[in-house]
Amino acid sequence: MLSLEQLSQIVKEHLGLYMLIEGTQYTSKWIISESALGGRGIFATEDIMPGDVLFVDHPLIRGPRSGTTIQRGCTICNKLDGDEFFKCPKCGLLLCSEQCQNTNRHGDDCDIIGGWTKKVPTEEIDDTLLSRALTAIRSLLLNEEQKQLMLSLVAHMEPPHGSEITRLKKYFDFSDEDEQMMILACCALDANAFQIASPFGVKEMSTRGLYPVAALMNHSCVSNTRYTFNSDLQMTVKAVKPIRSGSEIFTCYSGILWGTPARRTYLYKTKHFLCKCERCADPTERGTLLAALKCFVTECPGSMLPVEPLKLSTRWRCLECGLFVPNKNICAVQGALGSLMGTLDFDNVNELEYFLLRRIIKFIPKTNQIVVDLQCRLIWELGESEGLRWHDKFRTYIGTVNTCHAYIFFNVYLL
Ligand SMILES: [Zn+2]
Ligand SMILES: [Zn+2]
Ligand SMILES: [Zn+2]
Ligand SMILES: [Zn+2]
Structure with missing residues (x-):
């Protein structure tokens, strides 16, 4: 594991290329330090005002998300699956056009995957699985320092994290070393990747990026920052509240408008x-x-809320009539609403x-x-x-x- 000094140095180099914002050099107003929440976090070294840019991060690796319900799409431009789609004969990745096939990015993907010995003909390769594994496969292109940075992040090591790589072995032969690196990348991605928002109004395959500096921020449901992506997929993290020198800088890993x-x-x-x-x-x-x-009593106009929200089995209570409802009944309503x-x-x-x-x-x-x-x-x-x-x-x-x-x-x- 990297020491705080080593990590800070690598982070500085990672951000270094992108330190110019709107033509002006900025100095970072934060350091990496041990967090009271456990692990590491980012802390203000001076008072920060709302709107201040904290850093501009860029992804170590990016690509399709790994969920089983993710829609199929072109592995280069993310366009959703259509009639013209085809599998690259060399690597088996799904593509929309020759134009996407001829990009450097596909060239890189194709060199790695095409270099592995195939156990089945290309037509039989599960391209959905390959797409789900692709972001982790791209970790094989990182240099040593970038790999160290990726491996210094918190990772979810227990199965099923990384299973998309193990399952790929049905179709390809790759070295143990590559396998291990890709599994570690899956574990780091599952713990840290940010979903990348599609441009306004565009419907495309859902993608994610491993933004290593942003990943160092711990979570709070009342976070003091927000982030946006530009068209080059750089992530700008700005303060949304005054942050006192010495306080921890947080992001919100979940939807901010979720209950x-x-x-x-x-x-x-x-x-x-x-x-x-x-x-x-x-x-x-x-x-x-x-x-x-809504309260379970038909005539009551009241709203029900959890009594002890930190307990998963909490009872709920109506704010008007005081009716108590057991958690299992609330779960049934939430389940029905979900359906x-x-x-x-x-x-x-x-x-x-x-x-x-x-x-x-x-x-x-x-x-x-x-x-x-x-x-x-x-x-x-x-x-x-x-x-x-x-x-x-x-x-x-x-x-x-x-x-x-x-x-x-x-x-x-x-x-
Ligand atoms: Zn495409
Ligand atoms: Zn290819
Ligand atoms: Zn919370
Ligand atoms: Zn009521």
């Missing part, structure tokens, strides 16, 4: 920890009521609108994260869909949602 049960379950499943931050400990989540459900959401066609504006205005609000309070999420999706679709740009409806929604989101952001970010 506590959703955030904690996600963090536990993907990052293997149960968050105990002040937002998670507050049943009302600073008054935003993002997780609230209901699963049936929705998110591209269909009319269906979304009908669902939001007529159906879902009968079952959940307007503060619930599902309502907030649907409002965001409607804005997205109404603003982007042909014939719906700057429609009257759009303005009405913008009005409602802005008020609602301003309130949530104010409470979550600024207090």
